[in-house]
Amino acid sequence: MGVTVSAELRITLAGAERVVAAGTTAGDALEADGRAVVAARVNGELRDLYHQVADGDVVEPVEVGSPDGRAIVRHSTAHVMAQAVQELFPEAKLGIGPPVENGFYYDFDVKQPFQPDDLKRVEKRMREIVKQGQTFQRRPVTDEQAREELAAEPYKLELIGLKGGADAEESVEVGGGQLTIYDNLDPKDGSLCWKDLCRGPHVPSTRSIPAFKLMRSGGAYWRGSEKNPQLQRIYGTAWESREKQDEYLHLLEEAEKRDHRKLGAELDLYSFPPELGSGLPVFHPKGGIIRKQMEDYMRQRQLEAGYEFVNTPHLTKSSLFETSGHLPWYGEDMFPAFELDGTEYRVKPMNCPMHNLIYRARGRSYRELPLRLSEFGSVYRYEKSGVVHGLTRVRGMTQDDSHIYTTREQMTDEIKSLLNFVLSVLRDFGLDEFYLELSTRDDSDKFIGEQADWDEATQALRQTAEESGLTLVDDPGGAAFYGPKISVQAKDAIGRTWQLSTIQLDLNQPKRFGLEYQAADGSRQTPVMIHRALFGSIERFLGVLVEHYAGAFPAWLAPVQVVGIPIAEAHAPYLHDVAKKLKAHGIRVEVDSSDDRMQKKIRNAQKQKVPFMLLAGDDDIAAGAVSFRFRSGEQKNGVPVDEAVAEIIDAVERRVQV
Template sequence: MSELRVTLGGSERVVDAGTTAGQVLDGGSRIVAARVGGELRDLEYVVRDGDVIEGVEIDSKDGRDILRHSTAHVMAQAVQEIFPEAKLGIGPPVENGFYYDFDVENPFTPEDLKRVEKRMRELVKQGQRFSRRVVSDEEAREELAAEPYKLELIGLKGGAADEESVEVGGAELTIYDNLDAKSGELCWKDLCRGPHLPTTRNIPAFKLMRSGGAYWRGSEKNPQLQRIYGTAWESRDKQNEYLKMLEEAEKRDHRRLGAELDLFSFPSEIGSGLPVFHPKGGIIRRELENYSRIRHEQAGYSFVNTPHITKGHLYEVSGHLDWYRDGMFPPMEVEGAEYFLKPMNCPMHNLIFSSRGRSYKELPLRLFEFGTVYRYEKSGVVHGLTRVRGLTQDDAHIYCTREQMQDELHSLLGFVLDLLRDYGLDDFYLELSTRNDEKYVGTDAEWEEATEALREAAERSGLELVPDPAGAAFYGPKISVQARDAIGRSWQMSTIQLDFQMPQRFNLEYQAADGSRQRPIKIHRALFGSIERFFGVLLEHYAGAMPPWLSPVQVVGIPIADEHVPYLEEVAAKLKARGIRVEVDSSSDRMQKKIRNAQKQKVPFMLLAGDEDVSKGAVSFRYRSGEQNNGVPVDEAVAEIVKAVEDRIQV
């Protein structure tokens, strides 16, 4: 038998021809696949001379994706056994789970999902083997003649990089067979590029979560299929940890909290994804914006304001009509010209820069706006405040010289992180989004220079830097600040994008020290992303218990009896004079109910007063946590509350 040389862990090994990757790795149940020359392969892959092989562990990102995709196949098999008429769509892994789409006569019910999950557990115990085979287009069409959506995917082989590429991709078509563990007979099959787990027994833990409608390939012009979502993990403990997090996330859902705390709503009369903020929500939003304004003024930003609509020509110059039109609302015709609701502020800021001659002495010029923009999000992705159609960006654009670029990026990133910390977020990592080779403008050299400048600024921050290949918009690479909330979920917050293209498209210039005309560099920066989304994220981060400085009502005075109301109103007047938002509950409710009401509204401080408090010029100080400090002199209570608000502490 001939011998081959392969590399494993940096060391060369000699193996017999016909040896599989699984035999080379021999890593036990934790190794579920192989990475060969950078490509993921099944453990049954037969190695070739010169292969460089790495093991893929089940708890790695790739390992979890393979686990979840394999579980999706098991689910699809179970569905077709229970509902033989079901036609297959696609079944990719997604963050924390998987889904599979089916064309069925009736939507799935919760009882249907229980039946499917029960059958899946039986299939897992059977230990069916996932077996890959290459087929021609003709063979695939013949074998899958009864699966119209799979036939469509065959025609997409090697096409655009979209979600279908999970199922079909590369230069060859492959089908995965689920084979009986004992007899080797075919149990089920699916068109798929893989890789997969060795057997269904390698699935340690899974659970079906819910079902819902989804348009085929994401287009409203296509049939609506039924999608089943599930989750799968490398251990029961990890799955239980995730399910517990979901329970906590449900309690923190900003949509529920928004209604309970009377902060905002989405009137159907206005339209999907268009929120209105109620008085209490308006206070939070105002405080978010006011503090941001103060910090921006201190950092040398100039405030500007731009209209909500513009002639379409502006976005032709910027390139957005070419690249972003699907995300814009349809135009309206006014006096023979097409006008658009603006989807972003940056082209208008370019016009402010070019409104007169600029000197190098004015740079860096930092323009800032709370600018409301409008984006056409499909109804299926609109989600509370975190995915809306009308949003207000805290949008800044910095125009600087090439020599200033690196220092400006470094200071800008520091400014962003410090301000986010002031709002209570302090666990960050960064993503560096680089060029999408199918969707960009500019030269290779410009993109390389911009990318390396951002990389250097990110590395100077000392934070973890995660690559996001092909994630950049068409005019430049970007850094995204990812923040983890109180229960460990990651949210994309601020973005910093370096742009060499817009200044060229708008012919922006400044006069340099030597009298020559030079092109500025442009930096795009949204710190919150949008006020609406940031509001929703903070509401979930704090579970509705906003820190005192952001709380709509910071103090509630609770009298023991009606005769104590005037005393508490005097205390309230002292607090109001110091800028504190305070109410006195003079309702007919009993004291304990007043306390419960204040706790439900998540008010940070309650000041109780009875005969003894009045006689001593004091209050009983009750905190949101339930702790109480009795007999606190009024002036001390006022000072403590004012300090908590001014120092932006959490209580």
């Protein structure tokens, strides 16, 4: 650090050069009060507003509502929470406390896990700290100083020890360089209220935290490894304004209303009988008809796209999974073996080995490739008890599973057309915002096969992903054990993303199974195998659709498409005639001839989220018409029956939402 004694400095502010006095802080230069602007970007680096600018610096404001601004507010709120926790629970040891999407967390080592009442007390204390307006002051320290000051914080000491190590990841506590401690000072007398090892930056004062709320607590392994001790994590959210926070909380409420577990019960789609065991759903008739629609449509699209359908059993001799490599690499996720006639059997967790046997059942020619085998295959996976969740994480599921065998030359083109196919089908189900994730191997030993093969496969996937024009996110270490994959992440109606389709390249199994084809030159070659699950699993996809549509399916998927509601009992036969016409076109229609009042019938149909209600009373009958009521509550009266039928058929055929 050169020491320049000068009264004036030249800095660039908002693109314009300015001269300021020496000792000017970024906050002064930006005329920031810590409300709208909470930090500064100096020469591209985020800094506190207290940071003193130097000659030649380029200084920009960090708005509280910007992504960086929010992260800083959240990070500072995490500090306030940690201070409150340590005041209320003096024995609590600090873990880490970073900002995360929509909020922040802080991990603590405490003797007793936090109870809901504890969170209330912590939050109350936090509000006091925020009101007090403690300032965040940055103080560079040497490693030795830091160790001394944080002698009572074993986890922080561990982080100091990790700093600068060969594989040190950037964290909010320690970054590669100089350690810093943030002191929280009383604004009245400047006395120290609390301190934490932290890179910062922070908001200037706890008063700069506009809105926050503690959300929940739970266990979390130290540094994310189940081999480490478990700490207690408290999650909170923080925002640039009360309004933004309320918006977020409202979104959470909306998500809760759409919960597919709740809607599944209300709409009588599926259930999870405890008698069967965890993660083993059953589909009721109304859920079953949705599945049938999904499956029928998938079959049709696959036929058009050159797929062939196969069927394979649920069970196999264990040795098949030794050949495939599943047992050593995936065995822990499989149901345990059982013995029959002295031979060990397994329930299958994946369909691919069986499809390989179909491929291998006879000699294959290059003329047959790409060979696309497809099956709705039931697989069973031993998911750990704590992760089973509704339809999105089950132990028994149906994959719409395809395995495509190609030559290496065809591989890239095939992936490209696969990705287009996948996206086009997802769009037909009403999902139209996507991004891609490329999961690759890392140096962990859970991956099998030659690096050169992985490189080639990864390159083919990356090229396709990049050409798609969709956002591509890297996911190192996320690959399947046998090969890299692209997964399609779809955004739902309220902006949440779900991992759906995957396209996985496999250069291993073809070798392990000795798969071959005869090339044009007469030589024997090994095909490339592509695993492709479009829905992910039919169960999960249905769960996602339930949440996406909040249970109000477009007519082509709705279990009951039309309910006929007579104004009085006498009008029921007329509606039965209308229903007959609709049924002739394959429409799923019911006439509510219960002895409920008409208003009650409407209420019931509305609660079941039926797309079309057809009412008929004297006026309609006289005119040979029916009256529509839609889910919106909107009505269309006196529609001639043929027109009504045509309108309904049209909505179903075009697969539109109504």
